[in-house]
């Protein structure tokens with residue numbers, strides 16, 4: 001048995017990602033002690049009933065005391081406030097990280113609060129589902145998925161290496177890039193697709209009053225995939241759009257332009273334009289499958305060993 005990477009890991013927030021990490025830390029021997037903290041007693045009790053941690057705290061400041069690795073697993077909109085609360089209680093030499101779907105804004109919010117002598121290595125596992133809460137986590141979530149690290153310039157390479165080893169210990173492949181690049185890539189492959197899903201399901205739901213439930217009754221599998229994505233956590237996704245505003249707006253502008261040209265092709269009976277695009281996109285999908293990167297299954301991420309996913313993989317929509 002190899003030595004654990006960390007003595008005490010503090011998980012702040014114990015929803016889908018926090019609980020999946022807890023299962024991995026335990027199963028893969030990545031730390032000696034898992035301290036779990038979340039703000040609601042009810043959630044903490046659920047986590048305890050599931051046996052996710054070794055100690056349970058309603059005060060984040062208690063959980064981080066003496067922790068050598070602290071991971072924020074909360075919606076991106078509260079990362080700054082939580083960091084300011086825990087900062088005075090962090091141990092010298094501790095590594096602080098997060099799992100947020102947006103990196104630039106999270107770094108801007110967290111970094112100013114972190115004291116000297118604490119390393120900061122932001123991370124984003126490209127793995128998840130539409131579920132939330134401590135009961136939704138599972139051990140295989142991160143297996144064969146990418147985890148992107150976005151350490152700010154000047155971060156101690158030894159801390160980056162340790163966080164990389166941690167994610168490899170959870171079964172992930174790790175890549176490092178700037179927060180800015182991450183946010184741009186994720187805007188097009190994850191954030192805008194989620195917005196499209198929320199929008200199309202909302203439009204169909206409005207129509208439903210007119211068509212008397214036919215939208216649900218006759219929805220084919222494509223629409224069902226959209227409903228899965230649109231069932232994702234409202235708080236988490238509200239925060240994603242508010243904090244990755246610029247990149248999402250930039251990608252939405254491009255998307256809207258391309259949509260307008262499709263609209264025009266339909267109006268003018270320009271079948272060639274439609275056929276050419278559909279041929280190109282079909283080839284992209286085939287390349288994804290050939291490369292073993294098919295992540296568009298409804299149970300995305302649940303099956304172990306279902307191929308390697310690329311950074312910025314499809315979100316299934």
Ligand SMILES: NC(=O)C1=CN([C@@H]2O[C@H](COP(=O)(O)OP(=O)(O)OC[C@H]3O[C@@H](n4cnc5c(N)ncnc54)[C@H](O)[C@@H]3O)[C@@H](O)[C@H]2O)C=CC1
Nearest residue numbers: 013014015016017039073074075076100101128129132133
């Ligand atoms: N759900 C997904 O598919 C993925 C989510 N992420 C990121 O992971 C983070 C967590 O997401 P999930 O685990 O899915 O969410 P979740 O909703 O399942 O869990 C969030 C946890 O944070 C706690 N929390 C919320 N506000 C808090 C506060 N002010 N103080 C203390 N605890 C608080 C909640 O009680 C809950 O335990 C988010 O930043 C999200 O962007 C990253 C990859 C995939």
Ligand SMILES: O=C(O)C(=O)Cc1ccc(O)cc1
Nearest residue numbers: 101126127128129130315316
């Ligand atoms: O459920 C899905 O299809 C997802 O797309 C999961 C997901 C959600 C947010 C992320 O930042 C990464 C992965």
